[in-house]
Amino acid sequence: MSQRNVIPFGPQHPVLPEPIHLDLVTEDETVIEAIPSIGFVHRGLEKLVEKKDYQDFVYVAERICGICSFMHGMTYCQAVEEIMEIAVPERALYLRTVWAELSRIHSHLMWLGLAADAFGFESLFMNCWRLREGILDIIEATTGGRVIFGSCKIGGVRRDIDDETMKGIVEKLGTIGAEIGRTTDVFLNDYSVQHRLKGIGVLSGEEAHALGTVGPVLRASGVAMDARKIDYAAYRNLKFEPVVEKAGDCHARCRVRVREIFQSVDLIGQAARKMPGGEIFVKVTGAPNGEFFSRVEQPRGEVIYYVKANGTKNLQRFRVRTPTFANLPAMVKMLEGASIADVPNIILTIDPCISCVER
Amino acid sequence: MFFKKSPWIIHYDATSCNGCDIEVVASLTPMYDLERFGIVNTGNPKHADIFVVTGAVNESSRMVVKNIYDQMPNPKVVVAVGICATSGGVFRECYNVLGGVDKVIPVDVYVPGCAARPESIIDGIITALDILERRLVEFRKAKSEARRQEKKLRRYHLND
Amino acid sequence: MTEEQTTITMEKDELLGAVSDFHSQGYRLAQICCTALGDTIEINYSFDKEYRFKNLRLSIRPDEEIQSISIIYWSAFTYENEMSELFGVKIRNIVVDYKGHFYRTAVATPFVAPEPDAGNATEKE
Numbered sequence A: 001m002s003q004r005n006v007i008p009f010g011p012q013h014p015v016l017p018e019p020i021h022l023d024l025v026t027e028d029e030t031v032i033e034a035i036p037s038i039g040f041v042h043r044g045l046e047k048l049v050e051k052k053d054y055q056d057f058v059y060v061a062e063r064i065c066g067i068c069s070f071m072h073g074m075t076y077c078q079a080v081e082e083i084m085e086i087a088v089p090e091r092a093l094y095l096r097t098v099w100a101e102l103s104r105i106h107s108h109l110m111w112l113g114l115a116a117d118a119f120g121f122e123s124l125f126m127n128c129w130r131l132r133e134g135i136l137d138i139i140e141a142t143t144g145g146r147v148i149f150g151s152c153k154i155g156g157v158r159r160d161i162d163d164e165t166m167k168g169i170v171e172k173l174g175t176i177g178a179e180i181g182r183t184t185d186v187f188l189n190d191y192s193v194q195h196r197l198k199g200i201g202v203l204s205g206e207e208a209h210a211l212g213t214v215g216p217v218l219r220a221s222g223v224a225m226d227a228r229k230i231d232y233a234a235y236r237n238l239k240f241e242p243v244v245e246k247a248g249d250c251h252a253r254c255r256v257r258v259r260e261i262f263q264s265v266d267l268i269g270q271a272a273r274k275m276p277g278g279e280i281f282v283k284v285t286g287a288p289n290g291e292f293f294s295r296v297e298q299p300r301g302e303v304i305y306y307v308k309a310n311g312t313k314n315l316q317r318f319r320v321r322t323p324t325f326a327n328l329p330a331m332v333k334m335l336e337g338a339s340i341a342d343v344p345n346i347i348l349t350i351d352p353c354i355s356c357v358e359r
Numbered sequence B: 001m002f003f004k005k006s007p008w009i010i011h012y013d014a015t016s017c018n019g020c021d022i023e024v025v026a027s028l029t030p031m032y033d034l035e036r037f038g039i040v041n042t043g044n045p046k047h048a049d050i051f052v053v054t055g056a057v058n059e060s061s062r063m064v065v066k067n068i069y070d071q072m073p074n075p076k077v078v079v080a081v082g083i084c085a086t087s088g089g090v091f092r093e094c095y096n097v098l099g100g101v102d103k104v105i106p107v108d109v110y111v112p113g114c115a116a117r118p119e120s121i122i123d124g125i126i127t128a129l130d131i132l133e134r135r136l137v138e139f140r141k142a143k144s145e146a147r148r149q150e151k152k153l154r155r156y157h158l159n160d
Numbered sequence C: 001m002t003e004e005q006t007t008i009t010m011e012k013d014e015l016l017g018a019v020s021d022f023h024s025q026g027y028r029l030a031q032i033c034c035t036a037l038g039d040t041i042e043i044n045y046s047f048d049k050e051y052r053f054k055n056l057r058l059s060i061r062p063d064e065e066i067q068s069i070s071i072i073y074w075s076a077f078t079y080e081n082e083m084s085e086l087f088g089v090k091i092r093n094i095v096v097d098y099k100g101h102f103y104r105t106a107v108a109t110p111f112v113a114p115e116p117d118a119g120n121a122t123e124k125e
């Protein structure tokens, strides 16, 4: 009869970029149970809506998470626009799509780097982050910010990208894409990477669905669910299919993200070709009255914003259900039965964004 | 003397939005390459000389921040990165935010920006190096002074 | 409108039945959220299946107790712990009950705190 131990993991841990705490109940080297406890990043910003004007709140929404900051701002704007029935100009929708896809590329590259760091492939980590800087350069050139863009506002966007620049971006993405391809080849084919990721943390399709997981975690288990298919922004005019993998293990999740990078490059190309001219925003007056659940596919999965307004400048309720929050139960389930050495990998493959989870 | 040539840093996220965190990590990666200053990122507080904190502190992370700070060997410097870590920033009015790292531990360098740019983070850490060097001199002086006092005391006792 | 969103209101005792209905139809639990509206608390259970978004709505008084749906959807435990911690909703039989140690906020049940400003002033000092 082996002995049961409880190993505390986090909140400050070398492989964790962010603070989450787990109590791992182990028997020898195997994890029997994992109990997450959060709250190290909880700020309580949902309650800030009661103090801030609904138009200014975009700034706070962007700062829910610094990785998909643009998409947070965009989801919030969509929710309010939907309630107020604002017809956002087509061009603004396309611009949003471009920025959202750029965010996805940089987020996935960042994740690939962190994952490489978690399984001890230092040079791969550095390489991914080097490539990511190329994407950030594009973002900086078009919005002025590197992580917080501040370019989305209710009724449209703040900045335009002229056609010349847009062409340049597509070209640059082509060259960066080739380089990314060389690096991601390592993830797909390298023996040591496969050794660390294949067959680890398997989640079957039914389980993933029952646990309410979203995003790449769900798609890696063979369920084709991508919130971009809801047709927000300009996605209704773009052609794409959700990236799906069957295996459901850590390597499948890695493959999904790798393929999504190239899908995003392609989507930006399509958007650049189809982008119409015209205004980039409409003036918004008045105050929202009503409620809406706005859903957007972030790099980590579907995010749900609930906005309830009562016709005043301050919203009544603002609630964010972030993808990582929905993926936490799956992480707990995957950790059960895993060996201690694989714990960091499994935690990282759900791409945890703790500041999203706790807001 | 050459202490500032190889300081190790530890990074902790105390309720930041991640924006500043990734910029801290970005400044360590090839493009900005903080490692050219001999700086290594470590996960162990007992190895670290510079403590980089991002985000305004909240009720739960307050103890963690304090803990890490206490575990670090002397001399040590604290760099607060981002406007959140400086004053609370946009989150200042949130119910769960204390507002600024300096509410919990003494801060030496404040790096402004939301998110702080890698260049300014590097600048902040280089500033911290000088402070670290100064601290080291003071620390050595205090130690030798203490040793002297102790010797004196012992002599005194012997004469007694 | 980008998408159709249906909201069904129901009573407290119908909750488990309605939720298990959704479960058997193969819906995914999308989210649970709470809104404090003065003297009532509104709880929304949202489900999604093939991009169809359905919403169950429940209005309760703050002191009323409701059943946990985590026996049907296991993953609901995170949402329910959140609700009981931030809104003080009493929920029976959560599978993994943190008993108020999920977020560990500075103020108890901040979203229904009697006077938020007064609470903040003392807390900031």
Ligand code: SF4
Residues within 6 Å of the ligand: A063, A066, A148, B015, B016, B017, B018, B019, B020, B021, B054, B055, B081, B082, B083, B084, B085, B089, B113, B114, B115, B116
């Ligand atoms: S300063 Fe800005 S970017 Fe940095 S953690 Fe705070 S909100 Fe995020």
